[in-house]
Amino acid sequence: MEKLTFSLGNRSYPIIISSGLCNNICSLWHLKINDKALIVTNQTLGALYLDRLIKLMQTAKIQVDHIILPDGEQYKTLDTINKIINLLLKQLHDRNTTLIALGGGVVGDLTGFAASIYQRGIRFIQIPTTLLAQVDASIGGKTGVNHLLGKNMIGSFHQPTLVIIDTDFLISLPSREFNSGLSEIIKYGIILDSTFFQWIEENLHLLLALDTSKLIYCIRRCCELKSSLVSSDEYEIKNRALLNLGHTFGHAIEAYTGYGKWLHGEAVAAGIVMAVRTAERLGQFKSIEGNRIVKLLKRANLPIRGPLEMLPENYLPYMMRDKKTISGQLRLILPLTIGIAEIRHDVPNQLILEAINDCQNIH
Known part of the structure; x- marks a missing residue:
């Protein structure tokens, strides 16, 4: 225990x-x-x-x-x-x-x-x-x-x-539901802990096989990482927002498609890739690391792009209503390198649309 x-x-x-x-x-x-x-x-x-x-x-x-x-x-x-x-x-x-x-x-x-x-x-x-x-x-x-x-x-x-x-x-959890949870696990590695991200890469096959000891370690590490942020910022005034990597894009997918059609973790996975591509277009994140994230999400059987019927311009109305928008400024969580992320308020809408479009062409 x-x-x-x-x-x-x-x-x-x-x-x-x-x-x-x-x-x-x-x-x-x-x-x-x-x-x-x-x-x-x-x-x-x-x-x-x-x-x-x-x-x-x-x-x-x-x-x-x-x-x-x-x-x-x-x-x-x-x-x-x-x-x-x-x-x-x-x-x-x-x-x-x-x-x-x-x-x-x-x-x-x-x-x-x-x-x-x-x-x-x-x-x-x-x-x-x-x-x-x-x-x-x-x-x-x-x-x-x-x-x-x-x-x-x-x-x-x-x-x-x-x-x-x-x-x-x-x-007894259906595989789709299990995979959905993997997106949040991968998120922790991207924003807070590069060593943990590497551990996920090396042990994903054992997590998928429901290895009890690996699952317990993984769950504990995620709880530790979340606790470290929330204990100092319970009401998401500052750095707790880092936990929302991929969520602003993902919530738009869930609202647009109708709640329940995309599982939350599936929408977050696609949103993570959109955040990654946004960071790459800003020149603050290396594409080699972005490709590493995409590869891991694919291995976890998670989507790496949004719904094909959802155009880039369909995202912004939902994103602007997101809780993370402050005083009309869209707040995005973007990676700097695997293990470190930042909160950005100054990303032009056109660049966001271009990054979403980039993701629609990923296979």
Whole structure:
């Protein structure tokens, strides 16, 4: 078992990583006899794991309710939040209730947002079941829902009290979902750690083969890297924004195509290549390193260009509505070299369009 602390002063919380954790999950919680909890999950995960989790909690004499949501990014909406709030009210849950997110990034974002607004804030625990959620979405306290005009435009910062990462969940994860998570892993190497990027290059085949020891190391390293940024910039005033490499482009893809058609990690992968090509056009990033990134994304079975039906000019309206735009200035995260990235506010729109067009011709 690996354990690390996400450091945020008196709101710090443990992240526990291992295989088989969910067989003894209640022993890890700070819940007492007769405490109340609500499990939030989706149809896919509920069918696989919900009954077992409920039985464990009932054995521990925790009063537990549950809600099963439809599965998919298109359901990350205010309507879904309202369903969670309605159940909390009907079942007389109070400020001592703990919400438990059992699922991927969508479930985690919904649960965290509901926890942040119910009775002005209650506790929640993350049990991420996808690779993307385990390495990124479940930690750091970003919560929210989508709007038709932009991804994650309605939300809050609300930290969990505990994150439990069980690599056994990845065994039943569809390969497309697993690959989606690899884009966030590769992102960490590009922006923060060249040694880790090289480790991914050397061990990708073992990650794809679900080697437990490699997965645990990889997930821990991602959590460490994210913690190092968020602990000093929780509300994304400065360097936490580096974690958004590829996301401004990727969010445009998700909004344009309709949420759920492209997985988040797939859109981010294409967005990373667009950011790389932008940095190359600015003369701040070597094409040999850009080609190295493209090669790794291809090995991870991830897209390296956006939807063919999406023209370069289709990106900008969504990008200008992105949360990372400040005072009308588009803020992009661009690499300087593998392991180092920067935040740019001064990239001309025409250059961005040219970089997106470059990516449409990559094979």
